[in-house]
Amino acid sequence: MNRRRFIRNTSLALPGWLLFAPFMESCKKKEWLPESDFKGSVAIIGAGAAGIYAAHLLHQRGISVRIFEASDRWGGRIRSLTGFSDFPIELGAEEIHGSNSVFYSLVAASGAAFADDDLSDYAELDGALQSSDTFESDPDVIQMRGLIDTLDEYAGADISAQAYANVNELPERVQHFFNAELANERGTSLDRIGMAGLQEEATLWASGEDNFMLKSQSVLSIFETTFAEILPKISLNTPITEINWGVSNVVLTAENGDTFQADRVIITSSIKVLQDDLIGFTPSLPATTIQGINRIGMDRGMKVILKFSSRFWPDDTGSIFTSGFVPEYWATGAGGRSAENNVLTGLICGAKAEALHLLDIDLVPTLLQELDALYDGQATALYIDNHIMDWGNEQWVRGAYSYPRPGTGNARALLAEPVGNKLFFAGEATHQGGHHASVHGAMETGLRAVMEVLQS
Numbered sequence: 140m141n142r143r144r145f146i147r148n149t150s151l152a153l154p155g156w157l158l159f160a161p162f163m164e165s166c167k168k169k170e171w172l173p174e175s176d177f178k179g180s181v182a183i184i185g186a187g188a189a190g191i192y193a194a195h196l197l198h199q200r201g202i203s204v205r206i207f208e209a210s211d212r213w214g215g216r217i218r219s220l221t222g223f224s225d226f227p228i229e230l231g232a233e234e235i236h237g238s239n240s241v242f243y244s245l246v247a248a249s250g251a252a253f254a255d256d257d258l259s260d261y262a263e264l265d266g267a268l269q270s271s272d273t274f275e276s277d278p279d280v281i282q283m284r285g286l287i288d289t290l291d292e293y294a295g296a297d298i299s300a301q302a303y304a305n306v307n308e309l310p311e312r313v314q315h316f317f318n319a320e321l322a323n324e325r326g327t328s329l330d331r332i333g334m335a336g337l338q339e340e341a342t343l344w345a346s347g348e349d350n351f352m353l354k355s356q357s358v359l360s361i362f363e364t365t366f367a368e369i370l371p372k373i374s375l376n377t378p379i380t381e382i383n384w385g386v387s388n389v390v391l392t393a394e395n396g397d398t399f400q401a402d403r404v405i406i407t408s409s410i411k412v413l414q415d416d417l418i419g420f421t422p423s424l425p426a427t428t429i430q431g432i433n434r435i436g437m438d439r440g441m442k443v444i445l446k447f448s449s450r451f452w453p454d455d456t457g458s459i460f461t462s463g464f465v466p467e468y469w470a471t472g473a474g475g476r477s478a479e480n481n482v483l484t485g486l487i488c489g490a491k492a493e494a495l496h497l498l499d500i501d502l503v504p505t506l507l508q509e510l511d512a513l514y515d516g517q518a519t520a521l522y523i524d525n526h527i528m529d530w531g532n533e534q535w536v537r538g539a540y541s542y543p544r545p546g547t548g549n550a551r552a553l554l555a556e557p558v559g560n561k562l563f564f565a566g567e568a569t570h571q572g573g574h575h576a577s578v579h580g581a582m583e584t585g586l587r588a589v590m591e592v593l594q595s
């Protein structure tokens with residue numbers, strides 16, 4: 140269930156204005172934005188959480204704003220699958236991480252109910268599933284948890300989490316579990332994620348430790364209601380492929396050759412879209428921005444949704460950690476979300492997602508066989524349907540979410556530095572307070588970019 144397991148010190152390491160953000164939306168106040176003489180127009184690239192929230196804040200200020208969205212839908216990495224089961228299934232963002240955030244505030248203001256979270260996890264150890272009552276007292280799991288819970292104290296070199304596990308002689312039998320909790324849920328694999336970035340996230344995280352899931356509404360529906368006034372400002376199917384910021388007004392060119400002008404541009408494209416040069420910049424971006432772009436990680440990531448004619452896992456099941464292709468499944472309909480509770484969602488990120496993509500096999504039989512081994516052959520017997528959402532195949536996203544590689548260092552700060560007082564990079568990868576890879580983090584970067592535009 141993508142639970143974040145860091146012991147986090149809520150030392151309020153974020154700038155003060157970001158910490159006030161959670162309260163603004165519910166209060167519907169405008170005064171917290173700085174006084175500003177800015178009267179120009181703003182173009183926003185991307186209609187995900189960062190772009191929509193930025194547009195909302197600018198619109199509140201009476202500033203002319205337009206969002207250009209490459210795909211045929213708004214929401215970005217917030218996308219819901221309806222009609223597959225008796226509840227909306229999240230293909231992207233699913234949990235609300237912490238109650239101290241603007242995202243939590245707007246969900247609370249909407250009155251949406253949360254699912255119950257009184258669930259137990261199961262982990263595959265030595266080829267069989269163990270419930271949390273058992274595995275929590277396993278000495279190797281205790282060692283693994285100790286490594287995770289003390290990440291905020293890590294002071295060594297910026298090695299990979301795999302190297303850290305090796306140095307600490309973490310037994311092989313729990314390494315898949317360590318990968319699931321530490322790397323897969325952060326969008327990658329143990330050998331790719333860097334210890335310095337993990338330490339930074341553990342230290343800076345300030346939105347709270349609890350996780351929440353919506354009981355019967357989709358995440359997208361919350362955005363749809365809250366930001367209804369912004370949706371008409373979105374131009375869908377309009378990929379921006381060229382940005383000329385060397386002229387007095389910035390000129391944006393869409394893939395079909397149409398051009399648009401704006402005084403300021405907020406760019407919320409994912410880090411992979413920027414790394415793959417899907418947008419050309421004239422003049423070129425500063426070397427420091429390019430460095431920032433290239434030092435942040437983002438890998439392929441997919442959700443595999445499996446539906447069965449009936450549930451074969453215990454009713455209290457939360458997550459299921461396996462040593463196979465899927466590091467973590469969760470019983471998506473648990474906690475009162477579904478009357479049937481017959482759907483499992485698997486999250487596969489990083490090296491395993493890339494391997495599956497390259498193998499180009501029919502994934503479902505392979506995964507069912509793996510589940511059969513853990514559940515006495517019941518998975519194949521009871522399977523009825525699937526939906527696979529591979530974010531690596533989305534042309535204008537190209538992966539799951541950003542993560543710190545060894546050596547990422549201050550890359551997010553370099554990327555977030557305004558360019559020529561005209562270009563402002565936002566989006567989850569630009570978050571400098573540990574909230575990257577989340578919806579609320581993306582929204583906080585939208586707020587940061589708006590503050591910069593207003594002060595430009």
Ligand SMILES: Cc1cc2nc3c(=O)[nH]c(=O)nc-3n(C[C@H](O)[C@H](O)[C@H](O)COP(=O)(O)OP(=O)(O)OC[C@H]3O[C@@H](n4cnc5c(N)ncnc54)[C@H](O)[C@@H]3O)c2cc1C
Binds near residue numbers: 189418530576578
């Ligand atoms: C599988 C998965 C599970 C997740 N689970 C959670 C979770 O449980 N909780 C949580 O808080 N977060 C979760 N996240 C992360 C969260 O979804 C993201 O951090 C957040 O939605 C990112 O928002 P964004 O605005 O930065 O980027 P995006 O949502 O990617 O929005 C950017 C938009 O820009 C568009 N675009 C890109 N380039 C161009 C261009 N050149 N021209 C026009 N448009 C362009 C894209 O099409 C996209 O719509 C998950 C993500 C994934 C993929």
